[in-house]
Amino acid sequence: MSRWAKQIETQVGIPTVCVAMDNIVHYAVTYIREYYTGMPLRFVAVPFPFTGQPKAVDVGYVTGKDMLNGGPLMASVVSALTSPLTANEKISGAPANESVEPRLLPPDTEDNLRALFDAKEWSDYNWINLPTEKKVMAMLRGTSHKPDEIIKTVTITGGARPLSVEKVAISAVMAGASPEHFPVILALATQAPFGNSTSSMANMVVINGPIAKKLKFNSGTNAMGPYNRSNAVVGRAFTILSKTAGDLRNNVNAWESLGSNFQYNNILYAENEDNLPDGWKPLHTQMGFNPDDNVVTVGTGWTSISSVGGSQELYPVHYLMRDYMSSLTASGSAATIVMDPTVAGLLQTAHGFKTKEQLSEWFSQNAEKTAGNYWGNGVIQSTVVPLALQGLEPYAGWRKVPNETMIKPFTNSRAIHIVVTGGKIQTTWFVTDFGMRRGVKIDDWA
Amino acid sequence: MDRRKMLALLGISPALVAGTPAYAGTAGRRREGASYEGSDETITVMNPAIDNKVADRVPLAPRLKNLNDKMIYMVNLAWEGPDAANYFYEAMTDWLQQHYTGVRTKIGVTAEGMFGSDPALIKSIKDSHADAAVVGVAG
Numbered sequence: 001m002s003r004w005a006k007q008i009e010t011q012v013g014i015p016t017v018c019v020a021m022d023n024i025v026h027y028a029v030t031y032i033r034e035y036y037t038g039m040p041l042r043f044v045a046v047p048f049p050f051t052g053q054p055k056a057v058d059v060g061y062v063t064g065k066d067m068l069n070g071g072p073l074m075a076s077v078v079s080a081l082t083s084p085l086t087a088n089e090k091i092s093g094a095p096a097n098e099s100v101e102p103r104l105l106p107p108d109t110e111d112n113l114r115a116l117f118d119a120k121e122w123s124d125y126n127w128i129n130l131p132t133e134k135k136v137m138a139m140l141r142g143t144s145h146k147p148d149e150i151i152k153t154v155t156i157t158g159g160a161r162p163l164s165v166e167k168v169a170i171s172a173v174m175a176g177a178s179p180e181h182f183p184v185i186l187a188l189a190t191q192a193p194f195g196n197s198t199s200s201m202a203n204m205v206v207i208n209g210p211i212a213k214k215l216k217f218n219s220g221t222n223a224m225g226p227y228n229r230s231n232a233v234v235g236r237a238f239t240i241l242s243k244t245a246g247d248l249r250n251n252v253n254a255w256e257s258l259g260s261n262f263q264y265n266n267i268l269y270a271e272n273e274d275n276l277p278d279g280w281k282p283l284h285t286q287m288g289f290n291p292d293d294n295v296v297t298v299g300t301g302w303t304s305i306s307s308v309g310g311s312q313e314l315y316p317v318h319y320l321m322r323d324y325m326s327s328l329t330a331s332g333s334a335a336t337i338v339m340d341p342t343v344a345g346l347l348q349t350a351h352g353f354k355t356k357e358q359l360s361e362w363f364s365q366n367a368e369k370t371a372g373n374y375w376g377n378g379v380i381q382s383t384v385v386p387l388a389l390q391g392l393e394p395y396a397g398w399r400k401v402p403n404e405t406m407i408k409p410f411t412n413s414r415a416i417h418i419v420v421t422g423g424k425i426q427t428t429w430f431v432t433d434f435g436m437r438r439g440v441k442i443d444d445w446a
Numbered sequence: 447m448d449r450r451k452m453l454a455l456l457g458i459s460p461a462l463v464a465g466t467p468a469y470a471g472t473a474g475r476r477r478e479g480a481s482y483e484g485s486d487e488t489i490t491v492m493n494p495a496i497d498n499k500v501a502d503r504v505p506l507a508p509r510l511k512n513l514n515d516k517m518i519y520m521v522n523l524a525w526e527g528p529d530a531a532n533y534f535y536e537a538m539t540d541w542l543q544q545h546y547t548g549v550r551t552k553i554g555v556t557a558e559g560m561f562g563s564d565p566a567l568i569k570s571i572k573d574s575h576a577d578a579a580v581v582g583v584a585g
């Protein structure tokens with residue numbers, strides 16, 4: 001919204017007022033103003049929730065009060081467009097108050113430093129390894145990259161924060177990782193920060209290649225549970241570096257209403273490549289990497305639905321997966337099905353899916369939901385409706401059909417990923433809505 | 447018997463005597479990796495925070511004297527759907543027309559959503575000779 005208003009104020013040259021909901025307006029007039037637009041844009045605020053209300057409620061918001069300053073809303077709107085500019089609103093040019101972070105924090109006791117790290121929201125509030133220079137230097141020996149090399153500049157939520165190898169090493173130490181984990185964490189850092197939305201956005205991280213065995217990542221029993229050090233500390237490192245590189249602070253620029261417990265570990269596990277059925281390729285080779293490449297793949301999503309129990313003969317397992325997929329938003333056509341090797345074997349031998357790609361295609365052709373179910377989600381409304389408004393099919397057509405019409409929302413089978421992991425103890429699986437990005441080669445960060 | 451087990455049997459936490467030279471083993475010297483928790487000793491650690499660039503300041507456009515006879519362009523960002531702001535902008539139009547003579551409004555829906563850019567909409571605002579704009583509603 002701020003970007004739009006800035007565009008109108010600067011390109012059209014006319015006064016503009018932003019109407020925001022009161023759940024995010026303080027972010028807009030503080031963090032966004034300082035680190036993104038540089039403009040003291042004028043805002044008014046209506047109550048949240050706004051969408052999905054009867055007409056009378058929205059009309060009441062117009063005649064009601066401005067949630068930002070407490071006065072009548074329309075008086076605020078008129079004032080925003082007509083009150084003369086203050087001296088502060090006429091300022092242009094580079095700011096005087098650039099923030100400079102010292103490399104070392106002032107010496108203090110461990111207790112005080114722990115309190116400081118908590119107060120600054122640099123940790124996940126579990127016990128951290130305090131990053132002494134000696135420990136960070138030891139971590140840096142896990143890579144050939146120089147400490148001052150900039151991996152990326154993080155701009156999400158506003159600002160521009162150059163993320164260096166040394167800063168990632170600090171997070172890796174805090175998470176309890178060892179130097180041999182560091183190349184994996186550096187590869188992960190290219191994907192930082194983790195999901196951040198008003199919804200409960202989260203991430204999934206998959207490790208592929210020989211490094212999974214070398215560093216003892218778990219792809220067997222309890223692959224997705226708290227039973228393995230590498231899974232635990234690397235997943236946690238992504239959380240900590242996301243918070244520090246993203247400058248993410250609760251109710252400042254991190255505002256997920258419910259949040260997500262997934263963000264403690266980011267669902268990190270390794271694929272069980274040794275137990276893939278014949279013809280089923282590991283995730284990273286599906287993306288074009290060589291089997292011997294070490295790759296970390298990050299997905300973004302919200303939802304994971306467990307099979308709960310094992311597979312039954314009376315209803316084929318892929319039918320049940322398809323049915324569960326109707327509960328996913330299908331945002332970007334994305335889904336990731338995580339299954340035990342026994343399920344993968346069953347799908348290959350009993351149901352004839354010779355490759356992962358065949359199974360993905362079957363889901364794309366057979367997973368359905370009603371149009372009402374599809375459009376009834378706010379994320380779809382915000383991201384897919386613009387495509388429909390541009391006339392892009394099938395979205396434009398789906399907007400015209402009755403709510404009860406069945407549609408096939410997973411239009412792109414290549415966005416439906418299959419990952420095999422687990423200990424062959426039970427024929428269980430998860431259907432998730434995580435959309436996987438292209439993997440990152442860990443070897444490039446060794 | 448293991449010293450830790452013995453202390454536990456006596457109901458004494460090993461942590462209580464961990465600070466004694468006999469238990470720590472190295473009087474006056476801290477072992478590498480040992481915790482400083484509860485200690486008055488100070489340590490120096492590295493700063494995880496990263497320099498954040500503050501945006502260059504940009505001034506606002508000049509304001510209007512009043513809204514009489516003005517054209518106000520209402521930009522619907524289509525947040526949570528293109529229809530979400532309809533009732534609100536209709537009610538806002540009614541209010542403005544009741545309070546200002548000759549005020550006109552136009553509602554434009556961005557075709558690319560809140561996160562896209564829509565040059566056609568910016569052109570529409572210019573072509574409408576709008577005097578002011580309202581942007582919203584989003585949360």
